[in-house]
Amino acid sequence: MRRERVTITDVARKAGVSKVTVSYVINGREGKVRISEETRRRIWEAIRELGYRPNAVARALTQQRTHTIGVVMQYAAIFGGWSGFILELLHGASHEAIEKQYDLMMYTGAHGNDAEHEANAVMDGRIDGALLLRDIDDPLSDILADSGFPHVLIFTRARRPDVYYVDCDNVKGGYLATKHLLDLGHRTIVHLRGSSHSAPALDRWHGYVQAMREAGIEPEEGWVIEMPGPLSDAAPLVEIMRSPNRPTAIFAWSDDVAIRAMQVLHEMGLRIPEDVAVIGYDSTEVCNHTDPPLTSVRQPIYEMAREGVKTLVRLIEGERPRRVARVFEPTLDVRRSCGAS
Amino acid sequence: MRRERVTITDVARKAGVSKVTVSYVINGREGKVRISEETRRRIWEAIRELGYRPNAVARALTQQRTHTIGVVMQYAAIFGGWSGFILELLHGASHEAIEKQYDLMMYTGAHGNDAEHEANAVMDGRIDGALLLRDIDDPLSDILADSGFPHVLIFTRARRPDVYYVDCDNVKGGYLATKHLLDLGHRTIVHLRGSSHSAPALDRWHGYVQAMREAGIEPEEGWVIEMPGPLSDAAPLVEIMRSPNRPTAIFAWSDDVAIRAMQVLHEMGLRIPEDVAVIGYDSTEVCNHTDPPLTSVRQPIYEMAREGVKTLVRLIEGERPRRVARVFEPTLDVRRSCGAS
DNA sequence: AGTGAGCCATTAACCGGTAAATCAATTTCA
DNA sequence: TGAAATTGATTTACCGGTTAATGGCTCACT
Numbered sequence: 001m002r003r004e005r006v007t008i009t010d011v012a013r014k015a016g017v018s019k020v021t022v023s024y025v026i027n028g029r030e031g032k033v034r035i036s037e038e039t040r041r042r043i044w045e046a047i048r049e050l051g052y053r054p055n056a057v058a059r060a061l062t063q064q065r066t067h068t069i070g071v072v073m074q075y076a077a078i079f080g081g082w083s084g085f086i087l088e089l090l091h092g093a094s095h096e097a098i099e100k101q102y103d104l105m106m107y108t109g110a111h112g113n114d115a116e117h118e119a120n121a122v123m124d125g126r127i128d129g130a131l132l133l134r135d136i137d138d139p140l141s142d143i144l145a146d147s148g149f150p151h152v153l154i155f156t157r158a159r160r161p162d163v164y165y166v167d168c169d170n171v172k173g174g175y176l177a178t179k180h181l182l183d184l185g186h187r188t189i190v191h192l193r194g195s196s197h198s199a200p201a202l203d204r205w206h207g208y209v210q211a212m213r214e215a216g217i218e219p220e221e222g223w224v225i226e227m228p229g230p231l232s233d234a235a236p237l238v239e240i241m242r243s244p245n246r247p248t249a250i251f252a253w254s255d256d257v258a259i260r261a262m263q264v265l266h267e268m269g270l271r272i273p274e275d276v277a278v279i280g281y282d283s284t285e286v287c288n289h290t291d292p293p294l295t296s297v298r299q300p301i302y303e304m305a306r307e308g309v310k311t312l313v314r315l316i317e318g319e320r321p322r323r324v325a326r327v328f329e330p331t332l333d334v335r336r337s338c339g340a341s
Numbered sequence: 342m343r344r345e346r347v348t349i350t351d352v353a354r355k356a357g358v359s360k361v362t363v364s365y366v367i368n369g370r371e372g373k374v375r376i377s378e379e380t381r382r383r384i385w386e387a388i389r390e391l392g393y394r395p396n397a398v399a400r401a402l403t404q405q406r407t408h409t410i411g412v413v414m415q416y417a418a419i420f421g422g423w424s425g426f427i428l429e430l431l432h433g434a435s436h437e438a439i440e441k442q443y444d445l446m447m448y449t450g451a452h453g454n455d456a457e458h459e460a461n462a463v464m465d466g467r468i469d470g471a472l473l474l475r476d477i478d479d480p481l482s483d484i485l486a487d488s489g490f491p492h493v494l495i496f497t498r499a500r501r502p503d504v505y506y507v508d509c510d511n512v513k514g515g516y517l518a519t520k521h522l523l524d525l526g527h528r529t530i531v532h533l534r535g536s537s538h539s540a541p542a543l544d545r546w547h548g549y550v551q552a553m554r555e556a557g558i559e560p561e562e563g564w565v566i567e568m569p570g571p572l573s574d575a576a577p578l579v580e581i582m583r584s585p586n587r588p589t590a591i592f593a594w595s596d597d598v599a600i601r602a603m604q605v606l607h608e609m610g611l612r613i614p615e616d617v618a619v620i621g622y623d624s625t626e627v628c629n630h631t632d633p634p635l636t637s638v639r640q641p642i643y644e645m646a647r648e649g650v651k652t653l654v655r656l657i658e659g660e661r662p663r664r665v666a667r668v669f670e671p672t673l674d675v676r677r678s679c680g681a682s
Numbered sequence: 683a684g685t686g687a688g689c690c691a692t693t694a695a696c697c698g699g700t701a702a703a704t705c706a707a708t709t710t711c712a
Numbered sequence: 713t714g715a716a717a718t719t720g721a722t723t724t725a726c727c728g729g730t731t732a733a734t735g736g737c738t739c740a741c742t
Contacts, residue, residue, distance in 0.1 A: 008728065020692070020693085020730080021691060034689060034691090053460075056466050057407070058697090060398045062697050082428055084425075087423055087424075088423075104447040105447070106447065108435060108445065120395070346698095349699060361699095361700080361701090362722080364701095370701095374720080380720080396697090399699035400698080402697090405727080691734105691737105693732105693735085694731105697731105702724090704722080705722070707718100710716080712713100
C-alpha cells in the first residue's frame with residue numbers, strides 16, 4: 001500500500017494548527033516557545049495516525065546541516081584497494097560516527113574525473129564534512145580548504161599549515177621494519193615500495209634507506225621495486241630473487257604485498273623465514289593467519305580513523321582544535337616470518 | 342579564504358538573467374527551452390567567476406531524488422561484523438553504485454533503537470533506496486514495504502512475496518559442507534551455528550541436519566553449538582573436543598568462526614586436518630592464508646552485492662523486474678583443512 | 683478603566699533549487 | 713496586412729521544512 005508522502009502540513013491540518021506549531025512540537029524548543037499540553041497531544045496523535053516521517057532533506061536545506069560525514073577515497077582505491085586496511089579504517093570511522101550521531105557517506109567520485117568536479121560533489125551540501133584518504137599530490141584538499149569546507153586528511157600529511165590531518169610516522173615505520181631485519185643479520189634487503197603518489201609509501205621507503213645507510217649499507221639499484229598492490233607485476237621480484245647474490249630479506253610496504261611476495265617465494269621453492277625473511281606493514285588481522293604468521297609494522301588504523309572523525313566533527317561544530325597534526329607512532333608486531341623470537 | 346556560499350541567484354544576478362534561466366543552462370534541457378549562445382556564455386562565465394557549486398540538497402528537495410543508496414546493516418553488525426564478508430559486500434555494492442552513478446551511504450542506525458525510528462531514518466529523504474543486510478525476524482523491511490520505499494534484501498530471503506531479495510542457497514551450502522565431510526569418512530561432525538536470528542545461519546544448520554540424516558546419522562545433542570562470532574564463548578567446543586568420543590570434524594557457519602575454532606584446536610594440541618577436519622563458510626580471501634588453508638563453502642558475495650544494487654537501482658527508477666527472488670548457488674572451495682585432495 | 687505581563691499560537695520570510703505556464707518581440711506565411 | 717509560429721526569456725508556484733517577528737487573548741495590578 002503505497003501511501004502518498006505525508007508532510008508536516010498534513011499533520012498541521014489534521015491537528016488543526018499551523019505547521020510551525022508542529023515543527024515546534026517535534027523539535028521541542030524548550031524555553032523559547034510554549035505549546036499547551038492539549039495541543040501537543042493532538043499533534044502527536046496526528047503524527048502517529050498519519051504515519052508522518054520528517055524529511056531530512058528539507059530540514060538540511062534550512063539548517064545547512066545534514067549530520068552526515070563523507071569518506072572520500074582516491075578513485076583508484078575504490079576499485080583496487082579493498083583490503084583489511086580499508087576495513088579497519090571504515091570500522092573505526094563508523095564507530096566514531098555512531099558515537100557522534102553522524103551517518104557515513106562513501107563518495108564514489110564517479111561524478112567527474114577532475115578535482116573541480118569532485119570538489120563540487122563533496123561540497124554539494126549532502127555532507128557536513130569529509131574524511132579524505134588521498135594521495136599526497138592530490139589537489140582536492142586545497143580546493144576544500146580554499147572554500148573553508150571542513151575536512152581532515154588521514155594517512156597522509158597536509159601540505160598546508162591550516163589543514164588538519166591524522167597520520168602515522170611512516171618514516172619511522174620503514175625504519176623500524178628495516179632495522180628489525182638488519183638486527184637479525186640481514187644485509188641484502190629488498191624493499192617492495194608503494195605508488196610514488198602515496199605519501200606513506202614514499203616515507204616508508206625513506207625510512208628503509210635511512211636505516212640501511214645507518215648500518216653502512218647503500219641500497220643497490222634494483223633492491224627497491226615498485227609494487228603498489230598484490231596484483232602488480234611480480235617479475236622484477238622474481239628476477240632479483242633468482243640472482244646470484246639473492247637478497248635474504250624483503251620489506252613490503254603493505255601486508256597485501258607481503259602476502260603476495262610470500263606466495264611468489266613459495267612458488268619459487270624458497271622457505272620463509274629460513275631462506276628469506278619477510279616483513280609487512282599494517283599488521284592487519286590476516287597477519288595472524290598466514291603461514292608463517294607475518295611480522296608487520298602496526299599502525300593503529302582503527303584508532304586513527306576514530307581520531308580523524310573526532311577531529312572532523314569538532315571542525316564541523318565550529319571548534320578549532322589547537323593541534324592540527326596528529327601523528328601516531330608505529331610499532332612492530334613480531335610474528336614468525338622473519339625468524340625472530 | 343572562507344567564501345560565503347554562492348547560490349544560483351548570485352549567478353543569475355551577475356549574468357543579468359533570472360535564476361530559472363541559469364538552472365536551464367546548467368541542466369541543458371535540450372528541446373524544451375532555448376537559450377541564446379550569448380546568454381549561455383555569460384552564465385557560464387558568471388558560474389566560473391563566482392565559483393558556483395550547485396546545491397544537491399536543494400535539488401533533491403524538488404526532484405525527490407538524491408542519487409544515493411543506503412546500506413543498512415543490523416546495528417550489531419556495525420560493531421562486531423567487520424569481516425572479510427562485509428568487505429567483499431561493500432566492494433561489490435560500491436562498484437555497481439559507481440557504475441550506476443549513485444553514491445553510497447552507510448546508515449549507522451544510531452538514530453533510534455526501535456524499528457520505527459530506524460525506518461524514519463531510512464526514509465528521511467537522503468537516499469532513494471536501501472540495501473538491507475538484516476536478520477530474518479527484522480521488521481524494518483515490512484515497514485519499508487508498507488510505505489512503498491524501494492529496497493532489496495541481501496543474504497536473507499524475504500517473508501513477503503513483493504519484496505525483492507538476493508540470497509544464496511544456504512541449505513544447500515550447509516549440505517555441501519557436511520556432505521564433503523561425510524564423503525571423507527567423518528561420522529561425528531560438530532556444527533558451529535550462527536545466531537538464531539540469522540536466516541543464513543539457520544539454513545546452513547538445516548542443510549547440515551539434512552546431510553547427516555541422509556547418511557543415516559542423527560546429530561546428537563551437543564553437536565550443534567551456537568557460536569555467532571569469533572569472540573563467542575568457545576567453552577562448549579573445548580568441552581566436546583575433550584570428550585571420549587571426540588568429533589573428527591567441524592563445520593563452522595562462517596570463516597571467522599572456523600578460524601577461531603582452528604586456534605582453539607591448535608591450543609588443545611590437535612592437528613588439522615589429521616586429528617580434526619575443519620570447514621568454513623564464505624571462502625573469503627583469508628582462507629588462502631590460514632595454516633592449513635581453509636576449505637570453505639563459497640558464496641559469490643561480490644556478485645550478489647552487485648546484483649542487489651542493480652535490482653535496487655531498477656526499483657528506484659520505476660522498473661518492476663519480474664524476478665523477485667534471486668538465489669545464487671554455493672560451491673565448495675576445497676583447500677587443505679579437511680585433508681581432501 | 684488602562685496598562686503590562688504571560689501564554690499560546692500564527693504569519694511572513696527564507697533555505698536553493700526545479701517545472702509549468704506565460705509573455706514579449708520577431709519572423710514566417712497565407 | 714494580419715494571423716500564426718518561433719525564439720528567448722520571465723513569472724509564478726512549489727518542494728518540506730525552520731526561524732524571527734508578531735499578534736490576540738486573559739488575567740493581575742494600579
